[in-house]
Amino acid sequence: xKRRDLVYQFVKKHTEKLTSEEIEFGSGLTxxxxxxxxxxxxxxxxxxxxxxxxxxxxxxxxxxxVRYIDSSCLKWKPLSKPVKSYKDESLIKKKPTIxxxxxxxxxxxxxxxxxxxxxxSLKNQMEQAKAAIFYPPKGLNSxxxxxxxxxxxxxxxxxxxxxxxxxIIEPKQSLIIFNCADYSQNxxxxxxxxxxxxxxxYTGATEAKEGLLLKADNNMLFLDEIHRLPPEGQEMLFYFMxxxxxxxxxxxxxxxxxKVRIICATTEDPSSALLKTFVRRIPVTIQLPAFNERPANExxxxxxLLLSIEANRIDKRIVIEENVVxxxxxxxxxxxxxxxxxxxxxACAKAFLNSMDNNEEMLINMELLxxxxxxxxxxxxxxxDELNEISNYLEPRMIIHPKDSVYMLEQDTYxxxxxxxxxxxxxxxxxxxxxxxxxxxxxxxxxxxxxHLKSFYKTNQLIPNNEHNLRDIVEQEVITLTKEIWKxxxxxxxxxxxxxxxxxxxxxxxxxIKRSKEGFVQIKQNSELDKLILNYQNEYEVAIMIKSxxxxxxxxxxxEVECWYLTMLLVSLKEQNNLGDVGIVVAAHGRTTATxxxxxxxxxxxxxxxxxxxxxxxxxxxxxxxxxxxxxxxxNEGKGVLLLVDMGSLTTFGEKAMRETDIAVKTLDMxxxxxxxxxxxxxxxxxxxxxxxxxxxxxxxGYSNLPADKPDFLSTSKQQEIYKPKAIITICSTGxxxxxxxxxxxxxxxxxxxxxxxxxxxxxxxGMEEEVQKNSNDYQVLATAGIAxxxxxxxxxxxxxxxxxSGDEKVRQIILDxxxxxxxxxxxxxxxxLCEEYLATYxxxxxxxxxxxxxxxxxxxxxxxxxxNLSNSVQIGxxxxxxxxxxxxxxxxxxxxxxxxLNRDSIYYQSVxxxxxxxxxxxxxTIVESEIDYIVNIVDAHQETI
Numbered sequence: 001x002k003r004r005d006l007v008y009q010f011v012k013k014h015t016e017k018l019t020s021e022e023i024e025f026g027s028g029l030t031x032x033x034x035x036x037x038x039x040x041x042x043x044x045x046x047x048x049x050x051x052x053x054x055x056x057x058x059x060x061x062x063x064x065x066v067r068y069i070d071s072s073c074l075k076w077k078p079l080s081k082p083v084k085s086y087k088d089e090s091l092i093k094k095k096p097t098i099x100x101x102x103x104x105x106x107x108x109x110x111x112x113x114x115x116x117x118x119x120x121s122l123k124n125q126m127e128q129a130k131a132a133i134f135y136p137p138k139g140l141n142s143x144x145x146x147x148x149x150x151x152x153x154x155x156x157x158x159x160x161x162x163x164x165x166x167x168i169i170e171p172k173q174s175l176i177i178f179n180c181a182d183y184s185q186n187x188x189x190x191x192x193x194x195x196x197x198x199x200x201x202y203t204g205a206t207e208a209k210e211g212l213l214l215k216a217d218n219n220m221l222f223l224d225e226i227h228r229l230p231p232e233g234q235e236m237l238f239y240f241m242x243x244x245x246x247x248x249x250x251x252x253x254x255x256x257x258x259k260v261r262i263i264c265a266t267t268e269d270p271s272s273a274l275l276k277t278f279v280r281r282i283p284v285t286i287q288l289p290a291f292n293e294r295p296a297n298e299x300x301x302x303x304x305l306l307l308s309i310e311a312n313r314i315d316k317r318i319v320i321e322e323n324v325v326x327x328x329x330x331x332x333x334x335x336x337x338x339x340x341x342x343x344x345x346x347a348c349a350k351a352f353l354n355s356m357d358n359n360e361e362m363l364i365n366m367e368l369l370x371x372x373x374x375x376x377x378x379x380x381x382x383x384x385d386e387l388n389e390i391s392n393y394l395e396p397r398m399i400i401h402p403k404d405s406v407y408m409l410e411q412d413t414y415x416x417x418x419x420x421x422x423x424x425x426x427x428x429x430x431x432x433x434x435x436x437x438x439x440x441x442x443x444x445x446x447x448x449x450x451x452h453l454k455s456f457y458k459t460n461q462l463i464p465n466n467e468h469n470l471r472d473i474v475e476q477e478v479i480t481l482t483k484e485i486w487k488x489x490x491x492x493x494x495x496x497x498x499x500x501x502x503x504x505x506x507x508x509x510x511x512x513i514k515r516s517k518e519g520f521v522q523i524k525q526n527s528e529l530d531k532l533i534l535n536y537q538n539e540y541e542v543a544i545m546i547k548s549x550x551x552x553x554x555x556x557x558x559x560e561v562e563c564w565y566l567t568m569l570l571v572s573l574k575e576q577n578n579l580g581d582v583g584i585v586v587a588a589h590g591r592t593t594a595t596x597x598x599x600x601x602x603x604x605x606x607x608x609x610x611x612x613x614x615x616x617x618x619x620x621x622x623x624x625x626x627x628x629x630x631x632x633x634x635x636n637e638g639k640g641v642l643l644l645v646d647m648g649s650l651t652t653f654g655e656k657a658m659r660e661t662d663i664a665v666k667t668l669d670m671x672x673x674x675x676x677x678x679x680x681x682x683x684x685x686x687x688x689x690x691x692x693x694x695x696x697x698x699x700x701x702g703y704s705n706l707p708a709d710k711p712d713f714l715s716t717s718k719q720q721e722i723y724k725p726k727a728i729i730t731i732c733s734t735g736x737x738x739x740x741x742x743x744x745x746x747x748x749x750x751x752x753x754x755x756x757x758x759x760x761x762x763x764x765x766x767g768m769e770e771e772v773q774k775n776s777n778d779y780q781v782l783a784t785a786g787i788a789x790x791x792x793x794x795x796x797x798x799x800x801x802x803x804x805x806s807g808d809e810k811v812r813q814i815i816l817d818x819x820x821x822x823x824x825x826x827x828x829x830x831x832x833x834l835c836e837e838y839l840a841t842y843x844x845x846x847x848x849x850x851x852x853x854x855x856x857x858x859x860x861x862x863x864x865x866x867x868x869n870l871s872n873s874v875q876i877g878x879x880x881x882x883x884x885x886x887x888x889x890x891x892x893x894x895x896x897x898x899x900x901x902l903n904r905d906s907i908y909y910q911s912v913x914x915x916x917x918x919x920x921x922x923x924x925x926t927i928v929e930s931e932i933d934y935i936v937n938i939v940d941a942h943q944e945t946i
Contacts, residue, residue: 003040007048010034011058016070028067042426112162116301121294122155125286129159132284133168141241141281143226144265146288149338152265153177155288156222159263169220169261176216180228187230192249194229195236201250213246217258226264227273234278237262241281272476291336296389299329304400306341310348311402317361318348318400322847323377324364325398326390331376343373353424353445384848391847474506478513481554482506488549489542489570497573503799504573504787507741508732512562539570568765572788582683582690583635586676587613587628587653588646596895597673600888607680609635621649628653632663640664640690642679642697644671666694673884673895692793727759727779729772731786742786745802749811758782758815783814832856835879851886854922855879858915862939865911874939881938882919889925897930908940 011029018027031049035042049068052058061067112118112126132140142159144152160175183190188202196211212221223229229237240246241262245255262282270279291299303325311318328347332340347364355362366374380387428441482505490496543566547558584607588594591614598612611631615624628650632641643654643665654667668675675697682693730742743760750758759779763771765788772790775781784790785797795814832852839848839855859875870878888894902909912935916927 003044004048004051006038007034007040007045008052008057010038011049011052011068012070012072015058015068016072018069018073023061023069023073028061028069030065030067032065034068046426112158115158116305117294117298120298121289125155125288128284128286129155130162133159133163133166138259139168139261140284141262142264142284142286143270143279143282144263144286144288145270146265146267147290147336148267148334149336149341150288150290151337152288153222153224155286156224156263156265160220160222163220163261170218173219175220175222176212177222177224178212179224181225187233188249190229191233191236194223194233195246196248198248198250201248205250208248211248213240213258213260214256216260218260220261220263223262223264225266227266227268227270231275234275238275238278238281269476272480291332291340296386297393300325300390300393302337303328303340303344304398306337306344307348307398307400308402310344311400314348314352314362315402316352316355316359317402318351318364319361320364320398320400321366322391322394322396322398323366324369325394326380326387327366327369327373327375327377329376329390330378330380331373333379346370347373349424353428353442356425356428388849391849474510477554478506478510481550482509484549484553485509485546488545492542492545493538493570495574497570501573504569507799508565508569508787511732511741512558513556516556536567536571540564540567542570543567569787572765581609581637582639582693583632583637583641584610584644584676584679584683585613585628585631585635585641586610586644586671587615587624587631587650588671589615589648589650591616593646594671596893597671597676599893600673600884600891601676601680607683609637609683610676610680611635615650624650625653625656629657629660632657632665633661636661636663640666642683642690642693643667644676644679645669646671664690666690668694668697674880689793692795695793724778724780725759726757727761727775727781729775729781729784729790730760730762731765731768731784731788731790732762742799742802746785746797746811749802750815783811835876839879839883851883852879854919855882858882858919861915861918862911865914866907866939877938878935881935885927885931885935886919886923886925888931889927894928894931895934897933902933902936906936906940909936912936912939 011034015028031042031046034040034049035045038045049058049060053060053068057071058068059071059073061069112130115122115126117123118126129142132142144155146152156177157175160169163169164171164173178193180190183193192201192205192209192211194212196209196214197205199205199208236246240258240260244259245257247255264282266273268274270285291302294302307318307320324347328340328343331343335342347368348362350368351362351364354368366377380390424445428445432441479502482502485505486497486501540563543563546566547563550556550558586594586598588597594612594614598610601607602610611634613624613627613631615627628643632643635641641663643657645651645653645667647669651667651669654665657663658665668679679693679697682696728746730746732742740762743762746760761775763775768788768790772781772784772792776792781792781794783795783797784792785802787799789796795810797810835855836848836852839852856879859870859878862878863870909932912932916932916935920926
């Protein structure tokens with residue numbers, strides 16, 4: 001007998017005759033009791049019990065410890081004690097508990113109306129589904145489209161339950177679900193499951209088998225991942241939709257009939273992933289939105305719902321901090337609700353471990369989140385409007401109570417087949433009995449939690465769809481052609497192309513095809529291009545193959561000159577050596593000065609390519625140099641190193657290191673925490689070019705030195721540069737077609753900057769450097785964009801960045817950086833508003849909307865005490881510095897003491913002390929003396945400008 005059957009028979013034998021009163025007062029079997037009786041490892045018993053609950057054979061009672069009973073008890077005896085169904089997350093707010101009358105739904109609203117988004121992002125989809133259900137005479141087949149994890153399975157279940165509530169489908173039946181992806185590698189087996197087969201229909205078919213169509217007679221069949229059904233299977237299925245009859249595999253004479261309502265679902269574009277004849281048989285297409293496309297209030301409701309499920313499981317309140325909510329929401333990048341669910345399970349598991357001694361509640365704070373989840377807060381902070389919208393719905397703490405029952409599905413890809421909380425509890429007790437201390441127990445079980453979740457979700461990995469944004473501007477047929485060309489070219493040339501190949505080649509081919517249809521194909525010979533391709537004969541031969549492929553498979557005639565452009569495009573897209581990021585070394589005098597700055601930055605940005613070197617006063621320059629040299633070698637990944645130092649001999653180490661190691665090193669002095677933060681941010685932002693990052697930081701004066709007027713720190717040549725007309729240069733293989741689309745995209749990204757006049761030039765890959773140089777003589781080139789990066793020290797936007805959401809942020813940052821350099825941005829905005837923008841941009845853990853007034857009051861206290869108005873630059877710097885002080889206090893990571901001895905009786909010191917008292921009382925924090933020294937320095941150092 002199988003282990004699961006053994007467990008089931010034992011539970012059934014000992015609980016099937018329990019009365020409702022016995023169940024009410026705690027009868028039922030615990031996991032330990034079943035484990036001891038059957039001599040089976042407890043975790044294995046727990047797994048089998050939960051799987052039996054999923055199958056509906058047994059039921060789980062609320063309370064601690066958890067008890068199990070045979071499901072037959074529920075059929076005859078009404079319970080006042082709620083029974084928990086551990087099946088799956090839902091997308092609804094609440095469902096009647098099991099003790100309510102079986103016809104409660106008839107007297108209440110239907111499931112659709114409980115669904116989150118029923119009056120918002122899902123309203124139209126629900127109306128479509130209802131129309132399909134009631135359409136005479138037998139309803140319409142439906143296709144649900146949506147990205148992975150967006151709730152397609154849940155929506156199908158909602159349709160099914162609604163159909164039962166309205167009497168269209170018998171209430172005693174269950175939705176029949178089949179995922180075509182489970183058998184996509186074996187088409188015969190897949191179609192056998194769907195249509196059935198006769199004996200001997202294929203190798204291994206030793207007996208006849210009934211298919212799902214027959215089992216679903218007078219019922220509903222949900223076919224998930226329908227695009228995995230092979231073309232012949234799609235043909236058989238649409239024939240069934242037309243006629244209501246089908247033949248099992250291997251059957252040549254007899255036809256079978258069935259009345260089946262069919263719902264299909266796919267993550268793919270139906271026009272390219274399904275036969276057109278099949279799609280025409282499905283008149284209702286329901287498009288579900290991605291998680292991040294839904295309104296902020298709906299996303300928060302969904303998060304609360306998923307937390308409610310976990311609160312019910314562990315029978316505890318869940319207290320979750322505001323920043324954790326934001327981090328969880330921001331961590332959803334491509335997995336939608338499914339990804340959010342798995343993230344919540346991991347966070348709850350770790351919180352449960354930390355709250356083993358608290359039976360009432362558990363707290364989820366930032367420390368419990370993995371680095372990947374903490375990055376979600378940074379992701380969310382990049383979109384200030386979205387962050388503010390979400391913040392409007394949040395309080396400092398969200399409390400979830402384990403009160404309401406929640407509707408759960410019977411099947412879900414993201415539902416664990418075991419009770420993670422039972423595993424944690426069991427192992428904690430076992431390890432404690434073995435004499436381990438609390439810290440060791442937490443470390444051991446945390447590792448175990450990660451292993452459990454990783455092993456389960458390994459089969460459910462969610463891969464971002466790189467084509468999603470491209471489909472908005474390029475037809476699917478062109479994308480398919482590009483993929484074929486990509487494979488053909490790599491096979492023939494024996495090297496790999498950059499990841500932007502799909503974007504670059506798709507846009508080029510789309511433009512070429514459009515020009516071909518309009519009769520504007522270039523046929524004029526280009527002598528310069530003719531000379532260039534002599535150096536790239538291998539790529540030229542592949543271009544000829546592409547020409548033949550396009551003619552044979554797509555009936556597209558490609559002229560010779562187009563082959564030349566294809567050749568140069570292939571050359572430009574060749575993958576270079578895979579280098580890493582620009583490294584950063586921070587070196588400063590003092591025992592912990594550099595380390596403190598690096599710790600703050602690492603916590604905020606979670607970067608890996610940075611090291612700190614502290615130089616105590618007793619350390620010799622020779623010793624310090626050896627440490628700096630070692631750090632430079634450690635962080636170098638092939639693109640060079642930024643050396644950020646404070647003063648003295650440290651400023652000479654960069655040149656010396658370059659001579660000894662051949663590693664490119666650029667040195668910046670007067671290092672501050674904002675400078676390190678800005679350097680770390682730009683190593684990931686500015687396409688990892690050392691010179692480009694260095695020059696962008698050269699004029700960075702921290703948040704306290706933003707100029708209110710024309711910056712006097714700019715050289716005369718630099719001042720002349722910023723008063724030239726501004727331009728952005730776009731680059732494609734021809735300077736036409738694709739470049740026009742790139743130009744249109746850049747123009748759309750510049751719409752927010754209506755006060756800026758920026759020319760956009762489209763140039764060809766051929767002669768690119770000369771043309772760029774010519775334009776840069778007459779214009780201040782702010783950036784370049786397109787398929788290749790010229791040798792110009794300005795930011796470059798790749799095609800992926802342009803046509804994905806990251807392009808908006810990068811263009812915005814380029815313009816703002818330019819405005820900061822000129823001082824025009826400071827002049828054009830209210831200083832307080834500017835401070836709020838900076839807080840949103842540079843500080844991850846502070847809510848700018850809530851903190852700006854507190855920090856602004858802080859500066860006004862200092863102004864009142866000094867009886868002077870602070871200049872814009874000092875006021876901005878003070879706000880930004882104090883935001884950093886608050887974060888360091890929260891992290892318990894204060895700055896190390898300053899070497900400078902301050903006058904404690906000075907008016908500047910007294911004003912700062914008084915302002916600090918205001919801040920400490922309003923935020924309930926304590927600002928240490930070492931931090932005060934630095935604040936006084938900011939005010940005192942700028943006394944001439946006050």
